[in-house]
Amino acid sequence: MREGKEVxxxxxxxAISSYLINESPVDEPIMRFYINQPAVIIGKNQNAFAEVDSNYLDAKDIQLVRRSSGGGAVYHDEGTLIYGFNGPADNGSYQDFSRFTQPIIQALKKLGVTKATFGGRNDLLIGEKKFSGTSMLVTDRKVIVGGTLLLDVDYDTLEKVLTPNKKKLVAKGVKSVKSRVTALRPHLAAEFRDISIEDFRQLLIQEVFQVQNISDIPSYSFSNEQWARIDEIVKEKFGNWEWNFGHSGKMNYQRDHRFPFGTMEFQLAVNKGVIENCMIYGDFFASGNVTEIEQALIGTTLSKEAIVAALESFDLANYFGPVSVDEIASVILS
Structure with missing residues (x-):
């Protein structure tokens, strides 16, 4: 809430999430449940122009925001409840999504969604259909986990706004984004089927925290000075075109591959067999800065020997997931 109004x-x-993980003086874990106006949220390493129909975004006044963590593109609207957890990091935090999603699953089961399960890399499912995706960012001090809960789904907009890599859909055995997702509302117990998104949020919070009244849960509010800093973060990053759209360049060579940990895409500017520029995209979850890999490939020839030599000193799992330098070279040269 800001000046009595929900953000x-x-x-x-x-920007609030960024402030909490990077600058907030509060050490206790914080959990947030919020609702966004229509927006597409893309992962840190994704190519905005490849993931969404930007013309459709403009025509429908839908925001695009690049988050600081990895993962894929998701569509939020006012039928979507977003949850976020901020807390101290530990050695077991990185990519252990089930640890953070189990309380959500248990709360949903209390509301009648008895078939909710954790599945895939980072999804919550009913059968084979997804109602929630999860992302994670881990720093030296803190972990932030964010996820969506689709109470209602605008299937038409979802299908039009997201344009995922076809290999991702094939790997999941589906023909389209629309065929892979489901709303939660039809799966709720009968007495909850007509609730608003705000009432759904309240019930979920009560179940997660095991309280009768939300007022029993300690809450935290920002000061005017903290809101001023959040305004600056919006201006510097999440409201900045360069951050949201500007991760692209003029390329003439593209290769991609779907691994179990996510899609990797290499876009290269190649001149006379030499890599002059490199951009790496994907929905993988990486703690390392992929810019370091991009820079290492610039100046190398488009040959397996040169690519392996450029990358063999890197711990590639830290940047992408369990992948070998030979596998990366094979993708680039495929």
Whole structure:
């Protein structure tokens, strides 16, 4: 809440998350449940122009915001409840999504969604259909986990706004984004089927925290000075075109591959067999800065020997997931 009004601007909600993980003096774990106005949220390493129909975004006044963590693109609207956990990091935090999603699953089961399960890399499912995706960012001090809960789904907009890599859909055995997702509302117990998104949020919070009244849960509010800093973060990052769209360049060579840990895409500017520029995209979750890999490939020839020599000193799992330098070379040269 800011001045008594709920914040539903996606740029601000991601700036709040950034502030909590990077600058907040509060050490206790904090959990947030919020709702965004229509917005597409893309992962840190994704190519905005490849993941969404930007013309459709403009025509429908839908925001695009790049988050600081990895993962894929998701569509938020006012039928989507977003949850976020901020807390101290530990050695077991990185990519252990089930650890953070189990309380959500248990709360949903109390509301009648008895078939909710954790599955895949980072999804919550009913059968084979997804109602929630999860992302994670781990720093030296803190972990932030964010996820969506689709109470209702605008299937038409979802299908039009997201344009994922076809290999991702094939790997999941589906023909389209629309065929892979489901709303939660039809799966709720009968007495909850007509509730608003705000009432759904309240019930879920009560179940997660095991309280009768939300007022029993300690809450935290920002000061005017903290809101001023959040305004700056929006201006510097989440409301900045360069951050949200500007991770691209003029390329003439593209290769991609779907691994179990996510899609990797290499876009290269190649001149006379030499890599002059490199951009790496994907929905993988990486703690390392992939810019370091991009820079290492610049100046190498488009040959397996040169690519292996450029990358063999890197711990590639830290940047992408369990992948070998030979596998990366094979993708680039495929």
């Amino acid at each position: 539903r601007d996606a740029r601000y909600n991601y």
